[in-house]
Amino acid sequence: xxxxxxxxxxxxxxxxxxxxxxxVVPAIHGLPWVPTHEARIRRALQLADLQPGxxxxxxxxxxxxVLLLAAREFGAQAIGVEIGPMxxxxxxxxxxxxxxxxxVRTRCGNFYKxxxxxxxxxxxxxxxxxxxxxxPLLEAQLRPGTRVVSIAADIPNWQPxxxxxxxxxxxxxxxxxxxx
Numbered sequence: 001x002x003x004x005x006x007x008x009x010x011x012x013x014x015x016x017x018x019x020x021x022x023x024v025v026p027a028i029h030g031l032p033w034v035p036t037h038e039a040r041i042r043r044a045l046q047l048a049d050l051q052p053g054x055x056x057x058x059x060x061x062x063x064x065x066v067l068l069l070a071a072r073e074f075g076a077q078a079i080g081v082e083i084g085p086m087x088x089x090x091x092x093x094x095x096x097x098x099x100x101x102x103x104v105r106t107r108c109g110n111f112y113k114x115x116x117x118x119x120x121x122x123x124x125x126x127x128x129x130x131x132x133x134x135x136p137l138l139e140a141q142l143r144p145g146t147r148v149v150s151i152a153a154d155i156p157n158w159q160p161x162x163x164x165x166x167x168x169x170x171x172x173x174x175x176x177x178x179x180x
Contacts, residue, residue: 034062036125036151041066042073044123044169047162048149050074054120057081059111059134064091064104066123071103076121078104081111117141125151132156138174148172 045066050056052075058066061080064087070078078100082088088108095104107114112133116122119142124131131153138148138155150170154160162171 044149048121048147056121057116057119058123067104071100080106081114122148128153142174144176146174
């Protein structure tokens with residue numbers, strides 16, 4: 001009896017089940033992965049005035065498209081924080097295949113527990129509820145002058161320095177802590 005065909009079927013089934021589970025798990029922790037169009041990303045990074053050599057963090061970086069564009073077109077060091085293991089793998093592969101491996105990194109983990117104190121620009125594409133939850137972390141970690149660019153959701157109680165109403169892009173600049 002030839003067990004190779006049976007083994008291939010079992011292995012294929014295991015792969016299908018595991019990949020389905022890995023894609024669903026991130027949805028339990030937050031929103032499912034929804035990519036942004038490259039033109040919208042480019043405009044957001046232009047509005048944030050991302051400069052060569054600066055460090056950009058993309059919180060919830062998905063497949064790494066923001067990271068690649070930031071590195072390729074703006075000359076930034078780009079770091080993504082993504083909870084989805086499959087998205088992390090895709091992001092790593094895209095960085096490696098694009099030749100941007102030295103300027104693009106993806107950390108697989110929860111961005112609510114991440115350290116991004118060295119950021120010059122933070123990019124987020126979240127819901128208003130998620131930005132509200134993220135505010136204390138941003139305020140605790142980001143130094144004055146750091147820019148935060150948000151796609152689709154404003155950050156409650158923060159005053160944007162620029163809004164692109166057509167593309168729904170909000171840009172903020174961290175201010176020094178108020179005294180008194």
